[in-house]
Amino acid sequence: MSRIIISVVGKDRVGIIARVCTYLAEHHINILDIDQSISQGFFHMMMICDPTDADLAFADLAADLEKIGSDMCVQIKAQREDIFDLMHRV
Amino acid sequence: MINISEVEETNKMIEESNLDVRTITMGISLLDCINSDVDRLCSNIYDKITSKAQNLVKTGEDISQEYGIPIVNKRVSVTPIALVGGAACRSTDDYVKIIKTLDKAAHEIGINFLGGYSALVSKGMTPADRMLIESIPQALSETELVCSSINVGSTKTGIDMDAVRMLGNIILDTAKLTKDQDSIGCVKLVIFCNAPDDNPFMAGAFHGVTEGDTVINVGVSGPGVVKRAIEESGQGDFGVLCETIKKTAFKITRVGQLVANEAARRLHVPFGIIDLSLAPTPAIGDSVADILESMGLERAGAPGTTAALALLNDQVKKGGIMASSYVGGLSGAFIPVSEDQGMIDSVNAGALTIEKLEAMTCVCSVGLDMIAIPGDTSASTISGIIADEMAIGMINQKTTAVRVIPVYGKTVGDTVEFGGLLGHAPVMSVNQFSCEDFIRRTGRIPAPIHSFKN
Numbered sequence: 001m002s003r004i005i006i007s008v009v010g011k012d013r014v015g016i017i018a019r020v021c022t023y024l025a026e027h028h029i030n031i032l033d034i035d036q037s038i039s040q041g042f043f044h045m046m047m048i049c050d051p052t053d054a055d056l057a058f059a060d061l062a063a064d065l066e067k068i069g070s071d072m073c074v075q076i077k078a079q080r081e082d083i084f085d086l087m088h089r090v
Numbered sequence: 091m092i093n094i095s096e097v098e099e100t101n102k103m104i105e106e107s108n109l110d111v112r113t114i115t116m117g118i119s120l121l122d123c124i125n126s127d128v129d130r131l132c133s134n135i136y137d138k139i140t141s142k143a144q145n146l147v148k149t150g151e152d153i154s155q156e157y158g159i160p161i162v163n164k165r166v167s168v169t170p171i172a173l174v175g176g177a178a179c180r181s182t183d184d185y186v187k188i189i190k191t192l193d194k195a196a197h198e199i200g201i202n203f204l205g206g207y208s209a210l211v212s213k214g215m216t217p218a219d220r221m222l223i224e225s226i227p228q229a230l231s232e233t234e235l236v237c238s239s240i241n242v243g244s245t246k247t248g249i250d251m252d253a254v255r256m257l258g259n260i261i262l263d264t265a266k267l268t269k270d271q272d273s274i275g276c277v278k279l280v281i282f283c284n285a286p287d288d289n290p291f292m293a294g295a296f297h298g299v300t301e302g303d304t305v306i307n308v309g310v311s312g313p314g315v316v317k318r319a320i321e322e323s324g325q326g327d328f329g330v331l332c333e334t335i336k337k338t339a340f341k342i343t344r345v346g347q348l349v350a351n352e353a354a355r356r357l358h359v360p361f362g363i364i365d366l367s368l369a370p371t372p373a374i375g376d377s378v379a380d381i382l383e384s385m386g387l388e389r390a391g392a393p394g395t396t397a398a399l400a401l402l403n404d405q406v407k408k409g410g411i412m413a414s415s416y417v418g419g420l421s422g423a424f425i426p427v428s429e430d431q432g433m434i435d436s437v438n439a440g441a442l443t444i445e446k447l448e449a450m451t452c453v454c455s456v457g458l459d460m461i462a463i464p465g466d467t468s469a470s471t472i473s474g475i476i477a478d479e480m481a482i483g484m485i486n487q488k489t490t491a492v493r494v495i496p497v498y499g500k501t502v503g504d505t506v507e508f509g510g511l512l513g514h515a516p517v518m519s520v521n522q523f524s525c526e527d528f529i530r531r532t533g534r535i536p537a538p539i540h541s542f543k544n
Binding site for chain 1: 091092093094096097098099100101152155156157158159341344345347348412
């Protein structure tokens with residue numbers, strides 16, 4: 001399975017990264033890189049993940065992360081990496 | 091490695107600028123369904139479409155979820171039905187039987203349009219072609235999801251004026267038979283010159299006889315993304331403007347190519363082409379007219395509009411060609427009136443007329459599209475409008491088309507509501523002078539000379 005980009009956008013609060021990382025660890029999804037920034041009071045985070053050993057399907061992962069996001073009042077999206085690679089690299 | 095600003099840029103395009111893939115269209119050849127018995131033919135057609143495209147919608151939804159990119163439409167195009175039904179159809183009722191089968195198959199697989207109730211008559215009509223054309227008013231009024239297109243001209247053959255004359259009446263009859271729904275039947279009928287075999291967009295999609303058995307064609311979109319990029323580029327010179335459009339078109343097209351490759355792989359169907367057309371929707375900000383205005387026009391339709399559109403169309407192609415090796419279909423900015431809020435506003439403001447739209451079609455695809463005209467417009471005037479547009483395509487070696495809706499019982503000043511992506515339209519005025527004697531002439535306009543081009 002190709003790598004997954006998980007992006008989080010929303011108002012900053014304690015525990016966002018912890019919650020997402022715990023969820024990913026529980027499902028054997030390896031985090032390869034994390035980048036984050038705060039601009040205009042908004043928290044932006046991006047993770048590059050390797051789902052090779054994941055114990056669930058992509059659709060379930062995306063749905064779970066969306067649910068975690070809505071619990072924490074942030075937007076969490078999981079997308080396959082190819083869309084970003086193709087759009088931004090010649 | 092991808093960085094956070096690139097992820098943000100892509101997701102902003104999707105969430106704030108309406109970036110989407112407009113359609114995944116599966117082309118299906120029905121030539122192997124041909125049978126001299128119409129019931130057997132219908133059963134063959136139904137079986138082939140529902141088996142080949144049974145996973146189309148689900149696959150589109152899966153890809154959409156995995157990449158986070160909306161895929162608005164999942165559609166099917168088929169071999170022009172005049173060819174498929176020629177051996178079996180003895181009457182227009184037989185053709186109506188076929189379109190009802192197509193409609194049933196479209197509902198069964200969950201797509202939102204199926205194209206190919208078509209005839210290719212650029213040089214002349216066979217009895218089968220004529221019968222299919224005659225069946226159109228009934229066919230489109232008694233079905234929901236099937237679109238019809240008739241190719242009446244080409245640069246190589248000239249224009250079949252007998253078909254053009256006939257279609258003026260057919261369009262009026264279709265409008266009348268669907269008068270309870272603002273003549274919506276005409277929305278599903280488009281008249282072409284130089285129709286491409288691999289167009290994924292409706293209402294003009296059909297699966298040409300030059301194509302393989304099945305194929306996946308993808309239509310990209312993204313007027314909102316182009317508009318935002320132009321706005322952010324500021325008041326630069328034309329070099330800056332062109333570079334901005336090209337770069338944006340590249341990004342949009344790469345997404346389309348990704349979706350096309352994935353769809354082809356998962357459906358085990360060869361990938362055909364990416365159609366680079368900028369296709370607007372009635373959503374605010376998803377407008378080709380807005381792009382023209384962001385370049386510096388007060389309204390679409392103002393002097394300078396044709397030049398701005400020519401520039402836009404050319405740069406979209408230049409950026410898109412770099413992003414995909416297989417480009418086809420219509421590939422140009424669409425300028426439908428009812429499907430583009432900026433166009434609607436321009437018409438209401440008095441800035442945009444049918445004559446200006448006709449000039450704009452000289453430099454972009456696809457033609458006079460989704461234009462509501464008064465219901466009492468004569469058949470010969472509609473044929474005249476078609477003939478003009480076909481002549482532009484024939485002489486300029488490009489695809490042109492006409493999709494006008496003479497809205498039964500309505501006139502200039504009224505508004506028509508088609509709903510959804512089809513939008514709403516102000517009824518536009520049409521030149522009142524007659525072309526009846528010209529249209530009454532029989533035969534065809536010969537193919538143009540291919541040299542001495544001035």
